[in-house]
Amino acid sequence: MEWMAWTWPTAAFFCAIAALLVLMTALAILRPEVPRVGILRIETTRGDRLFISLLGSAFLCLGWLAVMGPPLWGALALCLIYAAAVFRWV
Template identity: 75%
Template sequence: MSDATSPTPRAPWTAIYLTAVVVLLAILAFLVWATPVAEDGAKDWFAPMITGGWMAWTFPVALFFWVIGSLLVTMTVLAIRFPETPRLGVLRIETTRGDRLFISLLGSAFLCLGWLFFFGGPLFWALMLCLVYAAAVFRWV
């Protein structure tokens, strides 16, 4: 005889969400803390974080990789919590959330390169264009 009133075991999603947010914010806080301080006592956001390193690890570069990592963690948690079936968009190919993220990141890279070629820096308006492009990709592709 089975007990019909016993609830099925559920994952503690609130704890998982909060843990992911706390870990990502702790990493971001560490990056801000590790940013070099100039002689006048202010943060030097564009100074190398690792002196003599093989790559120019400045805060904007580290922030870029933090954003990509945060997107991957978010997409992983969403894929586990809310599995989806691929959908057919305007490109007539089946895509999932991860596919649309990849398409939007790749397209955004080309948009930024085109912006640099035609207009030069700064990339603030290119970032706005990339956000609109990503929203369109997630909506219609």
């Protein structure tokens, strides 16, 4: 990790993203996806909803940093609620 100057939280973040991708691949193999139409009125799969939740979470964290400052624990809670809502209703 030293050659990229990563910190442990950065490495944990990217490992979590990799784990999510592996989980989504395993789910796609074990339980094939059926696109569904949610509140956005577009067809989405689990992968689409993961992408939407990751993208929205990035914007939530940036907004949190702009308004509240560095401790991101509150932003993490908001991101988890947002991701749950995306997977439920989108």
